[in-house]
Structures are given as structure tokens and as C-alpha cells.
Amino acid sequence: MNKTVNRQFLLATYPTGEFGKGTFTLHEGSIKKPRRGEFLLRNLFLSLDPAARLWTTPVDTYMDRVHIGDVMRGFTVSRVVESRHPKFKVGDLVQGLNGWQDYAISKGVNYNDKGLVDTWNLSNIVRAGMPITTALSVLGHTGLPAYVGLLNIAQIERGQTVLVSGAAGAVGSIAGQIAKLMGCRTVGIAGGPKKCRTLRESFGYDAVIDYKKENLDRALTRKCPEGIDIYFDNVGGETLDAALAHINIGARIIICGAISQYANFGQAPLAGPSNYLSLLTMRARMEGFILSDYYIKERKKMESDMLRWIKQGKITYHHEIVKGLENAPKIINKLFQGKNKGKLIIQIADDEEIANSL
């Protein structure tokens, strides 16, 4: 890699369906100098997430859309290489929304106009001896939503039946394990025998449903014989609909994502949950949340609980790390095809540079 060039993937067109060949263009520019109050980041790792597909629709959601010509948005782990900011020093490792590029200029607040995402110093994670990539997974924006969803939103209680969709995914796998360690019975939905084996063997699910093989409604009757108390939904669509038909009185449905629906978001109406009247008949609640609402007040507690559980062996996590920023546009579609084997992360810097960053 030429270290005087900043490779950037810019959004070229809003995709229809999955990301395509023309979605991004590669731009090679110069590396900018930070101004007063700014710092320069070297991006080491880039997280690839389903939300990327939400951000690349011509509609503003909980964040503004990515506009045509902008650097593609993405969470990164980065090292400060130059700083004119009082709080960030050269050598600091940080996590933030620093995009699909080699270098980024940051003000220490990546996206604050809706109060959403801040830049976080990763010293806690480094000190705890955890790989810094966990800042993009179990200790970051995929693990912590599982925590917030179950503890803050659903107010999980021992003995409940907790159903998780996308149960092998970066969020779902953690949700299942948190529910389990809270003393609940966990039922996971995933696609294919391999993932279903992982659910049982790695993530400790009590029962699994292979949505590619089984009729969801009949499988839920069999595998949630006492009904569903909490449904942690990552996929939406017909899975959400099927789950609604099996909820108990007072159930909580946590809307964390809707990966089955993202490809058409903003372009065609989504499949709405036609069984939503179960909310009435079962006096139940369906609620969405955004992790960053809980960062300021609760990140410390969440992080320390999660670190403890990881050290106790109660939570495990899988990463699929792919080397080379140039692979991001193609690799990200694995998420929508259900083909990734763990939290999908692009390694931007080479091994040596990463070793020297720690």
C-alpha cells in the first residue's frame, strides 16, 4: 500500500437489491492534514454491517442517508496518527464511524447532529486484553444492542422463553447467550444445518429452527410450546409475522433490525407484520431502539458486564476477518446471503502495522 494515498470508496449510486458493481467507485486522494480541533486517523479495521444497506437508500432514517459522492459510512477501529485535538493523542486507538477509507479526519464526534454516534477511546478494551476487533463486535455496535435490547428494553426475567432470529449473526449470537446466562430458555432461528449446529454448540441455544427447512409456524408450535415471552428480531418479514402468532400475554418484541427487508427499504413498501394485532390480544409491546442512545449513560456498565461474561466463558463470539479494503464492496453482500461465518470485518492495515499499533 502506498502510504501517501488515501483510498476511499465513494457511493456512486443507490443500489436496488444487494450492493452491485456500480454502487461504489474507488477514489485515490491525498491524505488530509488535521486542522485545529481535529485529528488524523489511520483506519485499521472496518466493520461491515446490514445497516449499510439502510444508509444507502434515498431516505433519511435514524441517520441521514449517505449522499452520492460521499465516502461510504462504516464503523472502524483506527489509530490516531496526528492530532490537534485536546482529548485524542497520537497512538490512541478509537472506534467510530470513520468510513470505507484508509485515513479519516475526525473531530472526535463522528455523527452528532442527531446525537447518535461518538468516537470512543478503546483503552478499556486494550487494558482488558481483548482483541481490538471486539470493539466492532461483541464489545461494540453488535454485542451491546443485544444487551440493551434484552436488559433495558425487554427487561428480561429468569425463566422466560426468548426467541432470537438471525440467531447466528453478530447480534443474535450474543442475544442468545445473554438470554441464556440470565436463566432463560433460548430458541434460535437461522438458515441451514451448519448455522443451526453452531447455534447449539457455540451459542448454547436450547432449541433451534432452520427456517430454510422448516415451516416457521409449525416449528414455533413445537419449539416454543409455552409461547414466546421475548422475541429479539433481527430479520423482520415473515419471521416477525410468525413469531407474533406465538407470543404470550405481556410479551416484548424487540425490533433490532430487519435484514430480510433492507434491500428494498425506501424503494418499495416493506412486508408489514400482518399478525400485529397480537399486540392487542396479548397486551404485548413491540419496541425499537438505537444503541447510541445508551452509550453515554451506560456504556461503562455494559462493557464491564460483557467483559466479565466473556472471561467467565459465558459469552463467545465469532469473527470473519477479510484482508484488504478493496474487498469490502463484494464481501458485504455475504451478510444478505447469510454466508458470513461470524462478525464480518475488513482488515485494512497489514498485520505488521496492526501489531505496531497496539
Next chain:
Amino acid sequence: MNKTVNRQFLLATYPTGEFGKGTFTLHEGSIKKPRRGEFLLRNLFLSLDPAARLWTTPVDTYMDRVHIGDVMRGFTVSRVVESRHPKFKVGDLVQGLNGWQDYAISKGVNYNDKGLVDTWNLSNIVRAGMPITTALSVLGHTGLPAYVGLLNIAQIERGQTVLVSGAAGAVGSIAGQIAKLMGCRTVGIAGGPKKCRTLRESFGYDAVIDYKKENLDRALTRKCPEGIDIYFDNVGGETLDAALAHINIGARIIICGAISQYANFGQAPLAGPSNYLSLLTMRARMEGFILSDYYIKERKKMESDMLRWIKQGKITYHHEIVKGLENAPKIINKLFQGKNKGKLIIQIADDEEIANSL
């Protein structure tokens, strides 16, 4: 009327669409004698409600379905005419689910296998000088849900924008007035210029939307320029969907009913709200409830608040009372056609008998 005969409407078939000619059969039987622990009721008034259509689908919901051959379910105001029950005395006026019939035998608990509806003594209402028909409307199962939905579920706060659908209806009209007296800005949706005038002139809505004339999405943009904090939904379908596109961060959507969807309930998939992902992006909550969950603990407080507001002139209510049990099967369809001019009530007993009952 022959006072030795008990006229009963029995469910003959599950209707498709509205109630039809063959839905009910009239059965003339004898008046039963109460056994130990039971009492005999003379039904004076019968409430006609949209929920009747939910109960007559071949699906159990928050109550079991009405089975073929059973007396059609309905809330009544009734007088105890014979009693072998320690708590209910001859002459007591009670409200309960005593059905489409002249006389009913009650155990004092009408429907308790899911803990739902009890028989209530109406002495409070009589003592307060209110018409006993209000036990079937503003002080009963249509007025109190407006209270529970806004105060207990949505936790309404002064200054919020509250949208109500079915805003001229028995529930919606009370919801709008409670929201108003709580210091909120109220926006009501109803069909036709007459109802819209009633919304403004009788129920004090700050803004109204005629869904038969206006495009809902554009009307909501204009009439909820600061977005929706609370949406009290009585109709479901495309109205719910349109509202979801206009909610604010932290919004509460109260699912009280879905009259636009009842006719097909259990027979075809409902129209699910395709904008439900607003719950995620807006960190919002959609929640259903059943009034009777709140009866035991809170009925006294609810009743006394409502009575005070009525006496202060802050809450008004409209009744459409139709004489003759024989008219119930035809008249109930007015609800689904939006043609009733107030809470629809059948007067079963004649004026003289009612006067003598008080």
C-alpha cells in the same frame, strides 16, 4: 313483549365481511331459574361494539371465539330479578357480558377463565346521577380504554401531539378529549364532513383530517408539523401505516383496535403496517392492552376521574340508542360502515320498565 319468553340471538355461522342475514338465528326459549350461586338478570340495554366481529371469527383471541349455537356475546346493563348469590341482590343494576338476549343467568363473573371481564355493580354510576347507559360507553368499556391507553400505556405528557383515528367513535371521541384536557394538541381522523365538524365542535380537536377526502400522508405533514408523539389507533390498516411515517423519537403507538381489519380477521392476512421499522429508527413503542386488566386495581380511580371531568364539562359523549333487541343484527353493521352517530346501544326493555328499574 312476552315476559315468559327469553329471546336469544344465537350465532348461526361465522360471517365473512359484515354481519349478514344468516349470521344469527332468533331462538325463543324459556327463562331459566338461577341455581345456588347464580342470579337471573333482565337485560335492559345491549352495547354493540366492533369487537363483536373479532369474537365471531373462528379464532380465539383475547377471549375465546363465540361458538356456533352460542348466544351472541355482548356487554349489557341489566337488573337482577332473582338471586341465589350472596353479593347480588334483587334490584341491583349490573354491567357485564350478558349477551344478545332478554334474560341471562350469571354467576357474578361473566368471563373469568382468562381473567378478563367481571360483573360490575353500577351503584356508583347511579349515585353520581349519570344515565346507566354510560356504563356501556364513557364510564365503561369504550371510555375507560381511552383513559388506560393514554395514561397507563402512553404515559401522556402536557404539550405532546396526540393523533387519534376513529376520532368520532365511542373510544376515539373520549381519547381526544382526555388528551386535550391533559394539555396536548389533538388531531383527529374521521370520515366525512359531518363527523369532522363533530370532532371540532363537540370533542374539541385542534385539527381534523377527513380520510375520505384527504391523502393521509400529506394531511399528516400539514396537520402534525411537529410530528406525532402519541398515536391512539382504533382503525389499523393504511391509517396506522401513514401515522408510523410521521412519529417522533420516543413515540408511543397505542393499539386499541383495528376496525378497518376486523371483517377479515382470521380469514385472510391483515394488512400489516409496512412502516413498522419507524419503531426502530424512532426508538418508538407500539403496544396493545385490554381494559379488563386494569379493572380490579384501577376502576375506582378511573371512574372518579372520568366523573369529575364529565361534571367539569371537559368530557362529553354521544349515544345512539336504538329500541328493540330484534334490531341488533342489522344495526351493528353501522359500526363498520361508519354510520353510527354515537355509541351504539340497543334498548332491550321498554321505557317504563327501565324507569321502574332505577
